[in-house]
Amino acid sequence: MSEKESEKNPEISGARALVKVLELEGVDTIFGYPGGANLPILDELRKSTIRHVLPRHEQGGAHMADGYARVAGKTGVCLATSGPGATNLVTGLANAMLDSVPLIAITGQISRSLIGTDAFQEVDCINITMPVTKHNELVFSSQKLVEALKTAFYLANTGRKGPVLLDIPIDILEETYAHDLEISVELKGYNPTIVGNVGQVKRALKILDKAERPLVLFGGGIVSAGAVNVFNQFIRETNIPVVRTLMGTGVVDDNDPLYLGMIGTHGHHHANQAIQKEADVVFVVGTRLGNRALVKNQLFAKNAKIIHLDIDPAQIGKNIETNIPIVGDIKVVLEDMLTRISKKPIRKESAWTGSERKRTKLSTRDGASVMEIIFTQLSSIDLQIHISTDVGRHQMWANHFCTNPKHLPLITSGGLGTMGFGLPAAIGAWFADPQTPVISISGDGSFMMNMQEFVVAVENEIPLTVLIINDHRLSMIRELQRSDFGGRFVSHELGSSVDYVALAKAMGGSGSRITHKEQIVPTIVKSIKSKRPTIIDCDLEKIIKSSHLTIDSVAS
Amino acid sequence: MEEKQIIAIEVEDKPGVLSRISTLFSRRGFNIDSLTVGHTHKEGISRFTIVVKGDEKTLEQIRKQSQKLIHVLTTESLKKEQAVMREFAIVKLKYDEKSSLKINELVDLYGARMLDSTNEVLIVEFSGTEDKINLVFNDLKQFSVLESLRTGKIGMHIGQ
Numbered sequence: 001m002s003e004k005e006s007e008k009n010p011e012i013s014g015a016r017a018l019v020k021v022l023e024l025e026g027v028d029t030i031f032g033y034p035g036g037a038n039l040p041i042l043d044e045l046r047k048s049t050i051r052h053v054l055p056r057h058e059q060g061g062a063h064m065a066d067g068y069a070r071v072a073g074k075t076g077v078c079l080a081t082s083g084p085g086a087t088n089l090v091t092g093l094a095n096a097m098l099d100s101v102p103l104i105a106i107t108g109q110i111s112r113s114l115i116g117t118d119a120f121q122e123v124d125c126i127n128i129t130m131p132v133t134k135h136n137e138l139v140f141s142s143q144k145l146v147e148a149l150k151t152a153f154y155l156a157n158t159g160r161k162g163p164v165l166l167d168i169p170i171d172i173l174e175e176t177y178a179h180d181l182e183i184s185v186e187l188k189g190y191n192p193t194i195v196g197n198v199g200q201v202k203r204a205l206k207i208l209d210k211a212e213r214p215l216v217l218f219g220g221g222i223v224s225a226g227a228v229n230v231f232n233q234f235i236r237e238t239n240i241p242v243v244r245t246l247m248g249t250g251v252v253d254d255n256d257p258l259y260l261g262m263i264g265t266h267g268h269h270h271a272n273q274a275i276q277k278e279a280d281v282v283f284v285v286g287t288r289l290g291n292r293a294l295v296k297n298q299l300f301a302k303n304a305k306i307i308h309l310d311i312d313p314a315q316i317g318k319n320i321e322t323n324i325p326i327v328g329d330i331k332v333v334l335e336d337m338l339t340r341i342s343k344k345p346i347r348k349e350s351a352w353t354g355s356e357r358k359r360t361k362l363s364t365r366d367g368a369s370v371m372e373i374i375f376t377q378l379s380s381i382d383l384q385i386h387i388s389t390d391v392g393r394h395q396m397w398a399n400h401f402c403t404n405p406k407h408l409p410l411i412t413s414g415g416l417g418t419m420g421f422g423l424p425a426a427i428g429a430w431f432a433d434p435q436t437p438v439i440s441i442s443g444d445g446s447f448m449m450n451m452q453e454f455v456v457a458v459e460n461e462i463p464l465t466v467l468i469i470n471d472h473r474l475s476m477i478r479e480l481q482r483s484d485f486g487g488r489f490v491s492h493e494l495g496s497s498v499d500y501v502a503l504a505k506a507m508g509g510s511g512s513r514i515t516h517k518e519q520i521v522p523t524i525v526k527s528i529k530s531k532r533p534t535i536i537d538c539d540l541e542k543i544i545k546s547s548h549l550t551i552d553s554v555a556s
Numbered sequence: 557m558e559e560k561q562i563i564a565i566e567v568e569d570k571p572g573v574l575s576r577i578s579t580l581f582s583r584r585g586f587n588i589d590s591l592t593v594g595h596t597h598k599e600g601i602s603r604f605t606i607v608v609k610g611d612e613k614t615l616e617q618i619r620k621q622s623q624k625l626i627h628v629l630t631t632e633s634l635k636k637e638q639a640v641m642r643e644f645a646i647v648k649l650k651y652d653e654k655s656s657l658k659i660n661e662l663v664d665l666y667g668a669r670m671l672d673s674t675n676e677v678l679i680v681e682f683s684g685t686e687d688k689i690n691l692v693f694n695d696l697k698q699f700s701v702l703e704s705l706r707t708g709k710i711g712m713h714i715g716q
Contacts, residue, residue, distance in 0.1 A: 126572065127579070134626075135626045140571070187626060189626055313620050314621050314623075314624055317613075
């Protein structure tokens with residue numbers, strides 16, 4: 001036997017190779033649901049250092065991996081079986097896609113010889129998930145398995161981050177092969193631009209220097225790029241006022257004199273005014289300018305020159321004409337800009353914006369303004385907490401009034417707006433940072449969508465507090481039916497038959513109720529300190545009554 | 557009539573690439589007028605020529621979104637004035653003594669080729685620009701056309 005042959009890779013099963021690669025890639029947690037097609041993987045996970053978390057629905061598993069990724073800054077990994085397991089992942093994948101979250105989903109698939117025969121639990125996973133993943137692949141030979149895995153990890157967490165799915169037939173997981181775990185990945189067609197074009201960067205700085213009413217608009221890309229510090233440095237140096245999109249929480253302090261507020265459909269008056277009418281130069285950083293931020297394309301920064309910095313060239317010029325496009329990694333480009341500014345300072349001496357601040361545009365009907373009290377009180381709790389929201393009215397109010405830097409950035413589903421995201425995402429967040437308690441702010445509608453995952457918190461002893469903003473209805477729907485459907489309310493009442501306290505106890509956790517505003521802080525703090533998974537039923541109408549507030553109070 | 561734009565996309569020949577391109581176009585709301593794909597002289601590399609309906613801004617967005625696909629190597633919008641464009645057509649004609657003379661004239665005029673002649677049925681091959689093939693089909697109306705088939709366009713920029 002030649003030397004080379006004796007150094008040959010050992011013959012191991014595909015499942016073993018897969019788990020080994022996951023370990024080599026630094027995966028410490030996997031959120032996986034077993035099924036016929038992926039059992040070989042579960043078998044290998046038994047002996048692995050990787051922690052396996054069992055959700056109660058594959059969608060829950062995907063959202064857990066998503067919440068994990070947002071907090072850990074690492075790729076989240078979820079696992080499902082073929083057929084219904086795979087289809088149950090679709091919402092989770094779409095959610096990660098639209099919010100640019102690095103995720104890897106591994107789905108078992110039926111044996112290669114059975115593909116295309118409508119076999120038990122067979123679906124065309126690749127074509128179903130193609131539009132909602134950054135990339136996906138059906139691994140068709142053992143030879144390609146390790147390469148596919150490494151490619152997936154490379155793609156998920158570079159460039160514009162996103163979900164990658166690998167569909168693996170069970171016979172590949174079972175058969176043995178001399179897998180080369182050291183194989184290197186070469187992607188000829190993938191080369192994200194990191195360093196911004198020098199000419200464009202210079203031009204951008206030039207017009208910012210000349211601008212009389214410059215404004216910076218930032219979004220979730222700042223967090224994704226790990227550029228929070230350098231961004232804050234940049235605005236300190238230049239003294240340029242800033243506004244944010246929904247996803248830009250936890251970047252700039254709410255009390256920062258340069259921070260004007262949030263733009264968009266549910267944003268602040270003053271911030272929208274500044275960007276739509278008043279600014280003469282807008283520096284857009286790390287946001288894709290979605291339609292909720294823009295409101296109306298024609299209104300957006302119509303009197304301004306626009307600089308757009310983003311890692312994804314397809315976002316620049318997609319919705320809005322850009323004067324100066326800069327494709328690159330935000331952190332790298334901002335650092336470059338700071339270096340240039342240190343030699344040739346740009347500093348706006350007087351703030352051109354008035355002192356009027358952050359008047360909210362949110363509707364205060366139906367007791368909504370009680371949420372200002374709830375979230376302001378929550379923000380007063382001086383503890384490090386990861387907070388997730390679900391989708392709806394509470395999400396918008398939480399976005400405005402959860403301002404404690406120890407609680408930010410908010411883990412929120414901005415792009416897809418997925419109800420049911422919050423609870424599993426909070427659980428995933430805890431696995432990424434077990435030292436920090438988690439709070440899932442939810443509506444009674446959203447909570448019901450993935451409530452089964454509460455059991456995961458119980459069995460893993462997670463210090464999770466679910467704060468249900470209970471108004472017994474789908475309030476965002478009610479608002480839309482009021483404004484767009486002439487008040488023809490239909491199918492939005494959720495009723496009061498669910499006893500959330502009893503529900504929590506039935507699932508092995510604790511439950512409490514908030515009916516007076518004085519109870520808000522003590523009840524939440526008690527739940528956090530108990531370290532037990534707790535559901536708090538926060539009844540809006542009861543709080544209004546006991547606080548003698550009027551139903552349509554004016555919020556700040 | 558809506559503007560038509562032409563995009564050339566070079567891809568790594570991996571399973572599912574055609575599916576990915578057409579799914580991308582479909583979900584972004586881009587209207588494909590015609591699509592051809594085939595191998596090139598480079599091993600493992602294929603080339604798409606896709607005609608879409610839309611303006612230049614739309615084409616640029618299409619180009620950028622296509623470039624994002626992992627197996628796409630290069631994308632290029634083709635400007636008609638700076639490109640050579642070709643398409644093919646094969647036509648099956650019934651002929652008799654009367655029409656055969658006129659058919660021969662047509663074949664000479666368009667530089668076409670006779671591919672087969674069996675039992676009074678001819679198969680003729682035409683190639684050229686879209687405009688030329690349109691003329692061909694117009695001229696063929698006077699004959700008894702049994703079957704016909706046009707390919708999509710292929711094209712490339714002139715010079716380097």
